[in-house]
Amino acid sequence: MLELYHFNGATCGLKARLSLAEKGVDYIERAVDREFLRTPEYRAIHPSGVVPALVHNGNIVLESSVVINYVDDAFDGKSLKPDSPIGIARAWWWMKKADEHLPMIAILTYTISMRPKLLREKSREELKVYIDGIADPVNRERRREILTNGLESAAFPQALLSMHELLAQMENSLTEASWLAGDKYSLADIAMTPLIERLMELNMAELFEYNRPNLVKWWKHIQARASYRICSLENPNPEKQQHLTAGTEAWPLIRSIVKK
Template sequence: MILYGVGASPYVRKTLLVLKEKGLDFEHRMVMPGDKSPEYRAISPFGKIPALTDGDFSICDSTAIITYVEAKFPAKPLLPADPAERARVIWYEEFGDTILAAQVGIIFFNRLVGPRFMGVPGDEAAAQKAVDEGLPPIFAYLESQIPASNFLVGDRLTLADVAVTAHLVNLGYVGVEVDAAKYPKLAAYLATMQARPVFVEILAAERAMFGG
């Protein structure tokens, strides 16, 4: 299998983490967002990352890729079999990819991607507004949901943890920390997730890329 994309994208990071937590063999090829090559557009028609090929089969979109991988390689499942648990995992993935991503994306773009990689000045007022007004209700929600198990659903790692953490990680690159005094469960949860060997490996590779 070949996974295309760069790990700074939370959607690529989510997919990379799933493949690695499942212990699957794959090659990771760097492709930038919006790649226009006909070869990549044949796999990802709108140029979005990530995309995956497995022999003759190809698919784009992190959720579609993870659905394929879970069905084809059921060992070490990240989607629970129990209907209610599975539904809750999908909710957290959706929450991560939409509600959380919207706020993190504003900060990440204006403080890092725009100025550093696209040569456009960042809108710091917009970034700070997301920090001050966008993130607090999201952090408060997560703080209210994290159970004693320290996993969002059930008592083991699921796609819910991978998906939510994949987005939260980007805050660490743009000077936003989860305040442990205000959100003790969330701060401890994030630290625990990021200490998992697979996360440590992936984050070290990202830091090398960012030069930080």
């Protein structure tokens, strides 16, 4: 039995789902809500209380890059790794980059879109319970700081500039080949897809598209794939409109920080 715990709108959950769709693997989708991530039942599966968690015949596989690599190794179907050792090394480089930048995209999402929603919907006491309930101490204190300082948070421009630099690296790589790790779609492209999708959801198309024709072409090719249609277009993030509205409001500040 193969089960995937995720929620629609989770960037790392989308990574796992894309890999399963690309391999054509059937699985039981456990689409949960954020509250469930805090229950003892889920913490027994994932002690950090985050998604994705893949459970295969009782074996638990955690961490999105580990999950997508496992999916590729464990199931038949076309390989999602490049054909040469150097290509595989390049794919791992991008997977590492995606892992390093996932907290950056979380900071942007949280500061721009989730914080205003939480402040609107939760009382001071509820907010404290929410923050105190975040399992990972680094993430917990970062979110507490962002909740207090919002767009003034020191983490915000750092995350933005770090994503901006990553876009430049992607454009550079895509001038040499049509996919990130070479001429074949691979785990590298899967790993980066949700990060780019989130920038688009946060209304950062201008930041993304500016002077980056190869990245624009790559993104069109990603969106045209059946895996993306199934996992994202047919199962859209319920917070998409919220992200877009909040991103539009934050755009003047974002633009001034990246100073194109």
